[in-house]
Amino acid sequence: MSSMALFARTCHLTSDSCSFLQIQLSSVQPDLIYPVEEEWNLGIFDARYNFPGFMEALARIAHLKKFGMFAICDQLNKLLHTQILPYATGDDVDSTRELLQRPSVKNILFNQRSGIRKFYHKRLNLENDVSTNARSMTLYAYIAALRAADQLDEELTPQSVKEIWLATISYEVPPDLISEDDKKMEIALCEFEEIIVRSVLHKSKVNEDGLPQQLDLFIKRFLRYNV
Numbered sequence: 001m002s003s004m005a006l007f008a009r010t011c012h013l014t015s016d017s018c019s020f021l022q023i024q025l026s027s028v029q030p031d032l033i034y035p036v037e038e039e040w041n042l043g044i045f046d047a048r049y050n051f052p053g054f055m056e057a058l059a060r061i062a063h064l065k066k067f068g069m070f071a072i073c074d075q076l077n078k079l080l081h082t083q084i085l086p087y088a089t090g091d092d093v094d095s096t097r098e099l100l101q102r103p104s105v106k107n108i109l110f111n112q113r114s115g116i117r118k119f120y121h122k123r124l125n126l127e128n129d130v131s132t133n134a135r136s137m138t139l140y141a142y143i144a145a146l147r148a149a150d151q152l153d154e155e156l157t158p159q160s161v162k163e164i165w166l167a168t169i170s171y172e173v174p175p176d177l178i179s180e181d182d183k184k185m186e187i188a189l190c191e192f193e194e195i196i197v198r199s200v201l202h203k204s205k206v207n208e209d210g211l212p213q214q215l216d217l218f219i220k221r222f223l224r225y226n227v
Contacts, residue, residue, distance in 0.1 A: 002075045004057070006097075018065055020188040026064040058084070064226035095165075096198055104212040109193050110218070115223040116196075119145070120189050122227070137192050139165050139182045146199075151218070156203040164198045196222070 008014055008023055040205050059072060062079035069075050099105055109116070143161050146152050152161075158180040166173060168191050178185060187195070198217060200206070204214045 004065065011083050013061065013065075013083060017029060019186055022064060023061055026060045096194065096201065099201075099208060099211060100197060102208075105197065105215065108212050108215050109197075112216070112219045112223070115227055116193065116219065117189065119223060119227050120192055137187050139185060140160065141179065141183075142192075143180060143220065145226045149222050151199075151203070151222060153203065155205070156199060160202055164195055164202060168194050168198060179183065 004024065008020060012021060014020055027219055058079060059076050062075040063072050065075065065079065067078040068083075069078060100109075118139055123137050123145075137160060142165070143152075145160050146156070146161065152158065162175070162178070162180050165185070165187075166175060166178075169185065169187060173185070197211075197217060200211065200215045200218045203218070204210075206214045
């Protein structure tokens with residue numbers, strides 16, 4: 001099992017009180033070298049788990065969530081039966097996430113990752129200075145960045161960006177509970193990259209073969225005006 005981010009998303013493990021970062025910190029294998037603090041983000045650092053290591057990670061996540069119980073065996077049993085087993089036969093069939101695994105798309109994201117990281121961490125630091133206590137990119141900041149790069153149009157509107165945001169995050173949020181100027185909802189870097197890909201697909205209406213080129217152009221313009 002090599003993607004804790006995909007696993008956490010599929011099983012809806014994250015919540016307002018249990019973030020991606022907390023899951024990563026609680027489930028990382030003890031013998032791995034810890035990355036520097038700013039690198040702690042699912043998608044940047046994603047351990048490869050064998051089965052015993054995966055079960056240990058589940059136990060650590062269960063202990064993090066607690067479920068109002070004190071014994072680890074009870075916590076793990078609760079996690080397995082309420083959040084793991086219900087999704088055991090399910091698949092993440094989202095076509096956008098399948099596209100994200102294509103080498104041509106991954107290569108574009110890899111080549112642009114330095115700029116994307118720089119933008120993301122810059123916004124992360126800015127958000128840490130405001131009263132919202134947001135720990136990463138916000139919907140408000142992303143829409144503002146798109147507006148600065150003149151990438152909003154009749155197709156990619158603030159409303160459609162909000163829908164893209166909600167389609168990407170790892171836990172369900174009723175659309176009427178957030179607005180386009182939301183500054184509280186947390187996303188991880190890997191989710192931010194997915195949001196960029198979804199934005200390109202929505203804006204350009206390109207087919208799968210044309211996605212890499214449009215993605216590259218979109219990211220370059222986005223970074224030119226925001227980094």
